[in-house]
Amino acid sequence: MNKHIKPTESELEILGILWERGASTVREVHEILEQSKEAGYTTTLKLMQIMHEKGILTRDASAKTHIYEANVSRERTQQQLLNKMIDTVYNGSATQLVMQALGHHRSSQEELDQIRQYLNEMEKKQK
Amino acid sequence: MNKHIKPTESELEILGILWERGASTVREVHEILEQSKEAGYTTTLKLMQIMHEKGILTRDASAKTHIYEANVSRERTQQQLLNKMIDTVYNGSATQLVMQALGHHRSSQEELDQIRQYLNEMEKKQK
DNA sequence: ATTTGATTACGAAGATATTCGTACAACACA
DNA sequence: TGTGTTGTACGAATATCTTCGTAATCAAAT
Incomplete structure (x- = not known):
């Protein structure tokens, strides 16, 4: 299967951060995102959850604070x-x-x- | 004023065609679009009308068949x-x-x- | 144990993009 | 004039993206 990646604008911003930082928590991503954009924390959370559902991100949910990672190169x-x-x-x-x-x-x-x-x-x- | 252009995916496709062909009718654009994409005629029409409203396209409506042109370089x-x-x-x-x-x-x-x-x-x- | 703070889950509202059916207008020509 | 063809206008349904409020959960501190 040749997966066709088509991240939205917001998703790309998050991917960019994860590519740079590697595996990160929502808060970490959110804090960087905030520097260039106004957004609520739950907004970032929701976006990353959706990206996870779509398979764009993987996540480690073993601890309370989940850790996300890009799943597309x-x-x-x-x-x-x-x-x-x-x-x-x-x-x-x-x-x-x-x-x-x-x-x-x-x-x-x-x-x-x-x-x-x-x-x-x-x-x-x-x- | 420094207008911030942000065409959508579909709009970009239409712009691409107009940049190539220059001023064109909806039908002309639609026929090219059809080669790479499935779409109804009225869909293309509506898109171009909206782009006109947004100021992305200009149009000459003097004749029955309107002629559209890209308004962003x-x-x-x-x-x-x-x-x-x-x-x-x-x-x-x-x-x-x-x-x-x-x-x-x-x-x-x-x-x-x-x-x-x-x-x-x-x-x-x-x- | 209770409170406080941080996190996730859920749902829903709002915004924007996409698609198309239907109606109406203009034209072409038999 | 009447009929078929081509075009535009309009509105609405659908899909998708974005945003955030609220509730539930968990952990640490008091």
Whole structure:
């Protein structure tokens, strides 16, 4: 089965936090969420419970305070969203997306080199 | 005023078509939409009417068959979605996104060169 | 043991998005 | 003029997402 991940906006925010922190309690997630967004605690709780029902999160409920963890990989989710975006918004051109991404974010010298190296490797493989 | 664009999934699909085709009738949009999605004609109509109400589309209603056009630029919308995506899903790293985009889409030699050239220009500007 | 604080469970309200049936208007042409 | 076709308007049903109040549960502190 090739599970089709389609997290909502709010769910993505929570996933982002769990990917960064790893397994966490609702309170921990909520406290980070609060920094950028106004929300009640039970709202965050409910969201995470629903995500658990959907299978997006796993949880350890052995202790009173449950511990949640992302059950979809960051990479898979990234790739899925990226593909969708290239398809609908960039009309299929990954190159367009790449250049726009580069154009609007200051990249360090190291990052530019990293990308260049990546390009070189890709070229070799093509031959 | 800096309008904050936040098209829904369905709206994005329609925008994508209008960006490609330019001003179009509901039927024209609908026929393209049908190729990748199942939907009734009136559903597409309603969506485009709502988008018009929201200001996402303009329309010429002088003739019986109305003609719709995107009222948000592709670039602005791309940038907005891209930023959001880099922020939440790529943890702020545009470089990560760029490499993943390159890694999963066969790029032609021309495209690779184009990107390299772009990198060089960016480097010059930095100094 | 009782109180206090933190946590989860549950349900429901509100908001938004999606879908489509039906009615009405305009047009085409036999 | 009458009939069929194509289009828009409108409203409503459905689905989904988001938010939060309240009650029940558990644990720690007094």
